[in-house]
Amino acid sequence: MNRMKTLGAVLSVAVLVSSCASLPNSSEPQSLKRLDNPSSQQDSGPISGREPDLLLRDFYANSANPLKQYAQARNYLTPDANNQWKPGPETVIIDRIGMSRNSTAGADHVSYTVTGTIVGTLGEGGAYNPRNEDYRAVVTLERRDGEWRIAELPNQAIIERTELRNRYIPRDLYFFDPTGNTLVPDRRWMFAGTNTQDTALISLLLAGPSPTLAPGVMDELPNSAAYTRTNNGVYELTGLSSLSEAARRRLAAQLTWTLALAEISEPFSFSIDGDLVRNDRNNPKLSVNDFPEYNPSASGTSAGVLYALTNGKASSISDGNVVAVPGFLGTNGGIESMDVASLNHTNVAASVVTTNAEGDKKSQLYMGPVDGDSTKILTAATLTKPTFEANSQAVWTVMDGNKVMRVAQSSSSSSISQTEVDTSELGENHGDISVLRLSPTGVQAAFIVDGRVYVATVARPTAGDRKLTNVRELVPAIGDSAITLEWSVNSTLLVGTVSTDTPVWRAEVDGSSAIPLSSGNIVAPVVAVSSNSSTVFITDSRAALQLSTSGNSTYWREVPGLEGARSITIVPR
Secondary structure, eight states: OOGGGGHHHHHHHHHHHHOOOOOOSSSOOOBOSOOSOGGGGOOOOSOTTOOHHHHHHHHHHHTTOOHHHHHHHHTTBOHHHHHHOOOOSOEEEESSOEEEEOTTOBTTEEEEEEEEEEEEEEOGGGOEEEEEEEEEEEEEEEEETTEEEEEEOOSOEEEEHHHHHHHEEEEEEEEEOTTSSOEEEEEEEEEOSSSOHHHHHHHHHHHOOOTTTGGGSOOOOOTTOEEEEEETTEEEEESOTTOOHHHHHHHHHHHHHHHHTTTOOSOBEEEETTEEOOOTTSOSOBOGGGOGGGOGGGGSOOTTOEEEEETTEEEEEETTEEEEOSSHHHHOSOEEEEEEEEETTEEEEEEEEEEOGGGOOEEEEEEEETTSOOEEEEEESOBOOOEEOTTSSOEEEEETTTEEEEEEEOSSSSOEEEEEOBOGGGOTTOOOEEEEEEOTTSSEEEEEETTEEEEEEEEOSSTTOOEEEEEEEOOGGGTTOEEEEEEOGGGEEEEEESOSSOOEEEEETTSSOEEEOOOTTOOSOOOEEEEOSSEEEEEOSSOEEEEESSSSOOOOEEOTTOTTSOOEEEOOO
């Protein structure tokens, strides 16, 4: 049985022993810490004499509070409607709720057509699922004893996107990638109405990854895994007797990093089936310092290293000083794109070189150290910018627009293997894939097809095989204007477009938000984007520009050392 299905039963025990708000297996999202203004969550019920359209809007506003099966919202229903209203397992998020009064109204009876654009849903466990479709429903109100109440409505919980932002908080659960070496974030939205953040996160973590992320991460917990109570500061977990010592340590690392990055005060203590979990010093009080090798923030890019491609040649940039890279990358002159990864303290590059031998244009993939010789390993009519898997010398590139190739070099020899990535979930007649980038953890892939941005989970059917699964469009707001993208810090995406009004976007990977960055002095199109922990870099139609991620500046400056050149910046992983 899927542990997500048993989460309601798990948390119902937690309610009894730790005053935790419940999370049933239908539609009530998990509760989180109390808002700074708790009184804003208290609703005194319908306003006396309220007009029907305003009362209906009040109902939708109160539907953002899921506690006690939407108790606040039920105050706006007739007794019969209250008995019949059973919202499904998904909360529907609408960009903006519109309503128009229908002509069939009477003195004590009125109906409204409610419309809007569905931008997403909150599924079981608070996982956001992006959608882009029209919403239309009819809601009927009746006047009883001089007061309007809702008599007929769909069996759905519907809230506006602003209410999601105002009443819910995003938090990351962390699960290991298939190698057991890297923690992968799994974003959840949690109602900010109670003070049970720690136990809620623990229960959700034990319930397993979201369905979207599950094919790409390790899930070694049995269905019996459960949080029972907090006893004298110790979080007690049960049903985990089958775990090996290594698996127990991984679970402790998941729990510790999930709680610490949710701003829960360290240290933490956990017991598994009655046994305290201890660190290497035999101390049962755990902190992130006990698991530094799993720091999720460490997978971000360094603020001190930057490379550039100018006129087909690579250079390194430090404090505004530009130095040509020695060897193949700095002398070839035909390099079209490049990716750099730091492996075993050595920067390794994968580059695409364009040639016109005998008048026949070809793209060639090369791999090798940044400051040394590179080896040609693949040739095609076109190849996209290569992208490295996490902590690996394996790279992906799209060959001839439609065939995603994974090229791996053996760590013990110079042998090269090439396998085609399974992209069957894109459909047989999908358009050309113009850009493809793997996330820093290697568990997700973002790509552009016909100007639209998509994200997929990377599954591993067998050790050497890869598959793109759970494909979803991420930023429908930009339409088909995307021409480049790159993963940024905190598992967000930067997207460059042809739009003069919104040339650069930053998008959350769960699809819950997409925000245009300052257009300032950018001249579209934006053909390259990258970032490190302090700066966003782009290349527009004129030059390489940068913008600090701190402060309030909206002016994009030319990258020091690259003034006057339309260079492409590369931030190594």
